[in-house]
Amino acid sequence: MARTASLSGFPEWLPQERLVELHVLDTLRKTFELHGFSSIETRAVETVGQLLRKGEIDKEVYGLSRLQDDEGEDATSNKADPNALALHFDLTVPFARYVVENAGYLAFPFRRYQIQKVWRGERPQEGRAREFTQADIDVVGDGELQFRYDVEIALVIAEALSALPIPDFRLRINNRKLAEGFYRGIGLTDTAGVLRSIDKLEKIGAAKVAELLKSELGATDEQAALALELAGIRTEDTSFVERVRALGVKDDLLEEGLNELQQVIEAAVQRAPGKVIADLSIARGLDYYTGTVVETVLVGHEQLGSICSGGRYDALASKGNRKFPGVGLSIGVTRLVSRILSQELATASRSVPTAVLVALNSDDSWYAAQDIAAQLRGRGIATEVAAKAEKFGKQIKFADRRGIPFVWFTDDHGKHQVKDIRSGEQVDADPASWAPSEEDLHVRITTAS
Structure with missing residues (x-):
């Protein structure tokens, strides 16, 4: 493993370690291109107003300013100014802006991959850095996007991760329609609030989530119990469908979500056996997700957190009445490489390219x-x-x-x-x-x- 970074949260690799990182990046790039994804790069900065559209908290965003303004005085970041500049903290929001601004030059559905650095005000620890590399793939449509792309994205990511020098992994997949329809069917109308509470399940446990549902959302004991029972369903095949229906909840949106998740899992059983599971605890607390949602863990390294996440978004990119629905996943490259190096999961045969x-x-x-x-x-x-x-x-x-x-x-x-x-x-x-x-x-x- 490389020496401890002199600036916390900003990792630097030694030459032999950098070769491992390059191998990961090259493998991802080759896999994405084999599936027809085009490479793009977006600028490192966005306006504060653009970045905070996702609802992220201000403290995670690095504001950008010169050390001195034109009058020679100390410059400070005005986070309240939506036109102030800040470093992007992920690649999704910049990509949404890119699609809207360049829609006249793109052929839809547009297949994009992007491998680039991002910056976020994290508390530094292994797997969480303040400067890190992400590798994203997305398919975006103009007006509509067929659901089959949700299936394809999951299979491409499973193939890409399988080619990396990492332990076994699982794509944990749910569907927001399924979850929201279920909550609506049991009488919990603040479905976004329920999702945010369920998203904390692995961090705080079922008992505390139940208390949140009751104290903050007015859920009854029975409603909280049903929401947690749904979140406890995990299957490696499509048997989750009958388990959900056995709970006796009826809702059209629930049925739509069940059908979509069933399609993803059916394809995964055939094309990526053992790599994908239906996990109805996955919520992805961000409000812009509208369908498929994914989180990915390394088997035996679950404490590292998700190494790849994302899902379907129908309205993140829009211009007037024109919408650009999409589905995409993001791999935390630096998080993966940090674990590969710290656990010596892979090594370079030599420290220089010279033969x-x-x-x-x-x-x-x-x-x-x-x-x-x-x-x-x-x-x-x-x-x-x-x-x-x-x-x-x-x-x-x-x-x-x-x-x-x-x-x-x-x-x-x-x-x-x-x-x-x-x-x-x-x-x-x-x-x-x-x-x-x-x-x-x-x-x-x-x-x-």
Whole structure:
């Protein structure tokens, strides 16, 4: 694991750790692109008014200002000013704004992925940083968006996570229509308030949630018990449907949500067996979710919290009467990488991309060594040239400290040899044809057994 960051909440990786992070990012990017998602990047800043549309609390948002204003006085952030600038704390709100502003240039349904840093006023701990990387995918429609995209998003994320060097995971999926219809059916009309209370279930326990439902929302003992009974349903197949119906609650919205969640779980049983469960305790307290909601945990690392979350939103992006409904999920890349590194779940085979160091016979041979390096690089072999003609033993030690597996030698007669400094084997070589093994050509990320 990297040294403790000198600025709390702003992680920095050592070179070998950064290679692990790059592997995670590259794997996600490749998977998203294989499914036809286009990459975008949005600006790092938004207006305060835009950011707080989601209902996030002000203290999580980093305001942005110059150290001095035009008059040379200390500048302070005016959080009450909706036009003040702040760093974005997730990628969803900026993406909604991006869709509205660029709707005339996008082909809908628009499939987007975005891998970018965000900033949030978290209390720093493992899995929670103040500067961190997210990887999002979304599909957004113009006016309407077929429900099948909810199913597809879940399957794409399951595939992407399965390709990473992480422990087993579970996508825990619910549907807000199901939950809201159920609460409405038992007489709890403040469905958003019930969802916010249920969202605290794992943090404070069932007894305290029941007290919240009764004290803050006026629920009876029977209503609170039914809401908690619904939240206790978890299945790996579609048997949740009959368990919900057995509770005897009738509501059209409930039936719609049951049908949608059933479609997601049916597809997951076939396409991603064992990776997805119906979990009716998942609420996602943010009000803009309107259907499918997802949270993802690592099996055996549940205390880390959700590593991937999101869902369906029908009105987050809108312009006048024109709405852009969407569904999307966000992977907490920094949270994942922190756990991979701290638990040594994966390591890089070496700390540098370099496969070969070209040694120098003399300082005058530096230009000739550059020619050799250029030939090797031209064939995709990462190569460095020694900067000083020290004794060969010192040049080999330098390569060893850098983690470079091969050293290239050329004698005064132009004969080339390459040495594997791990085994000591040294063989004749030609810069136009020699290549390391496939395993040594690139840095490999190996997972713990």
